[in-house]
Structures are given as C-alpha cells and as structure tokens.
Amino acid sequence: MTERHSAEPAQNFHGDGAQDADTLVQRAKSQTLDDGGLRTSQLLGDALALDPQHHEAQVLQERLHQMFVPRWHFPMLADTARNRAYAQAIAAKVQPGDVVLDIGCGAGLTAMLAARAGAKHVYTCEQQPLIAQAATRLIAENGLSDRITVIPKWSHEITVGTDIPERADVVISEIVDTVLLGEGALATLTHAMSALAKPDARAVPEWGTLKAQLVESSGLLDQWRPHQAEGFDLSAFHRFARVAQLTPGEFAACGLRSLGPAAELFQFDFTRPDLTPERTATDLTCAAAGTIHAVLVSFELQLAPGIQVANGMDAGGHWGRTAFLLDRAEAAAPGDRLPVTAQHDTSHLSVSANGPLIPAGEAAAATVWLNPAWRLRRPVRDGGDRTAPPPAAWSPADTGGAGLPGQPCH
Known part of the structure; x- marks a missing residue:
C-alpha cells in the first residue's frame, strides 16, 4: 500500500x-x-x-x-558612458538659478543631474504613471524633492502658469530611438522649445545626425533571413524582414563588417526643430571588397559642444542598431557605389537601394559625357589585332568656344 x-x-x-x-x-x-x-x-x-x-x-x-515600463530603461541606466556624457553636458549647459524642463523623466537621473548642476528648480514630465510614481519616490530618497517636481503628464499637455510657473531656461531630453525619430522627438521638442521655453533657451542635446554605410554580415542574414529549415525553403518569408532592429547583444553576435565610410543622410537641430519631411538620394561607397548585405543607419548626438554620444559601428553602450536589408546581396569591389534613397516624415525613416551597384570608375566617365566640352575617345586599332596605345581618355572638343567647363549642360 x-x-x-x-x-x-x-x-x-x-x-x-x-x-x-x-x-x-x-x-x-x-x-x-x-x-x-x-x-x-x-x-x-x-x-x-x-x-x-x-x-x-x-x-x-x-x-x-x-x-x-519598457525594458530598455535598465540597460540605459547602466550605461556609464551615456550617463557621464549627459552629466558633463548638463553641467556645461545649466547655470545657477536656471529653470529646467526635463522631458521624459524615466528614473529621474537627468533631472537630478540638472539639480546638482545648480538649477533653481527642475520640472520633469513623465506620461507613464507607474514610472512617474517611482521617479517621485527615487527623487525623494535622494533628498531632492524640494528642487524637482515630477509632472505626470505628456509634455504637450503642460501649460505655463499652471504646471510650471515660467518658461524654461534649459530643455533636457533623451527621447530618441536608434534612428532619432521613433519616439516623436522632433514634434515634442518643436512644441517644447516654442511653447515652454524662453526664446534663447539652451537644449541638451543640441543636434543629431543620421548616417548610413554599407555592411557585410552573413550572421545578420542567418538571423533575419534564414534560407532553409529542415530542408524546407524559407525564402518566401523573407519579405517580412526588411528592417533589422538589433539589440547590442545581437549586433555583436552578427559580426557586422563595415565596407565603407558612413555618409550623412539628415541633420536635426533640436534647439530649433523643423517638422518638414525630407528625402535625400546619395551613393554609399565601398572602400573594401566584400558582399553588401545591408545598409546600417547610425546616429551622432551632440549634447553640448565637444560632448557626443553615438551608436555607430565602434560605439558601445546600451544603444541598439537599425539595419535595412538589401533584397539581394551585392558582391562589391573597392570604389563601387550603391545608390540609396532615404526619407523621413519626422517620425519614421525609410531607406531603400536604387538599382544596381555602380562599378568603380563608371561615374567618372558619365560625368565627362555630361559635359560637351570634353569627349571620350575609343581605343584606336592600327589595322591588326593589337590595340594601339590610346590617347588621353578625354581631350578638348572643338566646340568653337561653346560649352566651357563648369557651365551646366541640359
């Protein structure tokens, strides 16, 4: 039993x-x-x-x-390089007696840094009630409740004279994502700088730049576009994976290799934000031979003169990365260029490759063809199978003085 x-x-x-x-x-x-x-x-x-x-x-x-409470709060707070950069920038921008508006309170770190820098009072807003409640407690535990007020509101709902007694001398924020736009930074700061800040208000950060470069990474494709599983072809599913959002761990594991320098796409002035959508077309250059798998987009943020944070290829910290995958991998040689178009509507970014890879040297020949003052000469044959040494690749055309170099050609 x-x-x-x-x-x-x-x-x-x-x-x-x-x-x-x-x-x-x-x-x-x-x-x-x-x-x-x-x-x-x-x-x-x-x-x-x-x-x-x-x-x-x-x-x-x-x-x-x-x-x-988004999980990125915790690695952000543990990012010592980011924290130090913000501490230095806030100390450089905040002056004794300043009224500071801190947008996106989070745990309250930037607000406390502003108080430590000498602000008369810091008004920090946080739209998520649980986070605002926790920040209020954290600020009290650090003995700063008399100098920091947590406003449990979205910054667009704040009014001068009701929520804050006067316009701010300094506006502090870290409301950007991996491509600067995803948290509505431009719209939020446009409102804050015009409605909640003094005309000559200072801002942290000051400006941000988006850049793009060509990268090679078979690991990126293995992770986001696996070709087969147990003998079955998975290619038809690849169209759902055009933009790869990479955590720092995934970025390290994929082993991205830079194939060329980063080219600037857009620059954003956070002291005087502009809500105009933009579009740019540029060629991304290969400096090394390899296979182009994606266009990596990264940013640089200037918090104060000489103080920057970034999430480029060599940057550490908590920032993620965004990679736009090519529909088809391209084998490239040094000097080859990939035409791309980037667009943003002030909230979202898109990047697409335009047409085939431009081989090294082809663009230079096209430039000559566009100007009638110069003409290309074909190699001259001397009657046999040998090709006689050609003259210079270009020579002045007999234009009778028309079409001088530097004039536009239509």
Whole structure:
C-alpha cells in the first residue's frame, strides 16, 4: 500500500495571509488599466506584502511591469558612458538659478543631474504613471524633492502658469530611438522649445545626425533571413524582414563588417526643430571588397559642444542598431557605389537601394559625357589585332568656344 502524505489545508498553503492576498489578487485582475496600472500595481503590491510567495501575484506584477515600463530603461541606466556624457553636458549647459524642463523623466537621473548642476528648480514630465510614481519616490530618497517636481503628464499637455510657473531656461531630453525619430522627438521638442521655453533657451542635446554605410554580415542574414529549415525553403518569408532592429547583444553576435565610410543622410537641430519631411538620394561607397548585405543607419548626438554620444559601428553602450536589408546581396569591389534613397516624415525613416551597384570608375566617365566640352575617345586599332596605345581618355572638343567647363549642360 502506497503511503500518502497529506499537505497542509489548501486555505493555509500560502501562509496566514493567503485568503486576503487571494482577494487582493482577484480585485487586481478586475481593475481596468486606464490609470496606467497604478491601482492594479497597488493591489498586487499589497497582496505580496501579505504573502511574498503568492505565485499569481508575482506573475501578474511582472507582466504589469513589462507592459508599462519598457525594458530598455535598465540597460540605459547602466550605461556609464551615456550617463557621464549627459552629466558633463548638463553641467556645461545649466547655470545657477536656471529653470529646467526635463522631458521624459524615466528614473529621474537627468533631472537630478540638472539639480546638482545648480538649477533653481527642475520640472520633469513623465506620461507613464507607474514610472512617474517611482521617479517621485527615487527623487525623494535622494533628498531632492524640494528642487524637482515630477509632472505626470505628456509634455504637450503642460501649460505655463499652471504646471510650471515660467518658461524654461534649459530643455533636457533623451527621447530618441536608434534612428532619432521613433519616439516623436522632433514634434515634442518643436512644441517644447516654442511653447515652454524662453526664446534663447539652451537644449541638451543640441543636434543629431543620421548616417548610413554599407555592411557585410552573413550572421545578420542567418538571423533575419534564414534560407532553409529542415530542408524546407524559407525564402518566401523573407519579405517580412526588411528592417533589422538589433539589440547590442545581437549586433555583436552578427559580426557586422563595415565596407565603407558612413555618409550623412539628415541633420536635426533640436534647439530649433523643423517638422518638414525630407528625402535625400546619395551613393554609399565601398572602400573594401566584400558582399553588401545591408545598409546600417547610425546616429551622432551632440549634447553640448565637444560632448557626443553615438551608436555607430565602434560605439558601445546600451544603444541598439537599425539595419535595412538589401533584397539581394551585392558582391562589391573597392570604389563601387550603391545608390540609396532615404526619407523621413519626422517620425519614421525609410531607406531603400536604387538599382544596381555602380562599378568603380563608371561615374567618372558619365560625368565627362555630361559635359560637351570634353569627349571620350575609343581605343584606336592600327589595322591588326593589337590595340594601339590610346590617347588621353578625354581631350578638348572643338566646340568653337561653346560649352566651357563648369557651365551646366541640359
């Protein structure tokens, strides 16, 4: 006969507070989340205070936090190079007696840096209630509640005279994504600099530049466009993977190799933002032989003169990367160029390759052809199979003085 060991009665399995904890969890599950999760978080926290091992409360609390507190907050706060750069820039920009507006409070670090730099008062806004609540507590624990006010609002909802007593002398933000645009930075800063800041207000960051370069990475394609699995062709699924968003770990694992220098696509002035969509066409050059798999887009942010953060090929830190995958890999030689078009609508970026790779030297010949003052001469044959040494590749044409070099040709 098998011996059975009876467990404790079910009602006592979680400890003395189990019944009350269960009730709180059920109430938490019935709450709406239109308050940003505040009430649900409080109920789950109370349940765990009664029963720290309550399984369902632990699971629901973690799910709530992942829903409302983006995971990138934590590697960002651990990025010592980024933190040091912001600390130096804020110390350089904030003067004693300044009123500072900090957009996107997060944990409150940049607001506390501004207070430490001598600001008279810092007003920091955070639209996510759970994060705003946590920042308020963190700021209090660091003894700065009298100099920092957390406003649980989106910056577009702030009004001078109600939420802040006067316009700001300095506007601080870090509301950019891996291509500077995805968090609505331009629209947010356009409003802030015009409606919430003084006419001569300073800003951190000052400007940002987007750049693009050609890269080779078989690991990138293995990760985002695997060709087969268990003998089955997966190519028809590749059209869903045109833009690769890479975490720092994925970026390192893919082993991207630069094939050429980064070329500037767009520059954004964060002190006087412009909400005009832009489009640019340029050629990205190969400096080394290889296979072009993608166009990597990166940024440089100038926080203050001489102080920058970046997420280029050689940059470390918490920043991710964005790579635009070519529809077809291109074998390239040094000097070859790939025409690309980049566009943004102030919120989103697109990059596409235009046509085939331009071989090295072809563009120079086309430039000569466009100017009637010079003409190409074909190699001259001397009557045999040998090709006689050609004259110079170009020579002045007999134009009678028309079409001088430097004049436009239509």
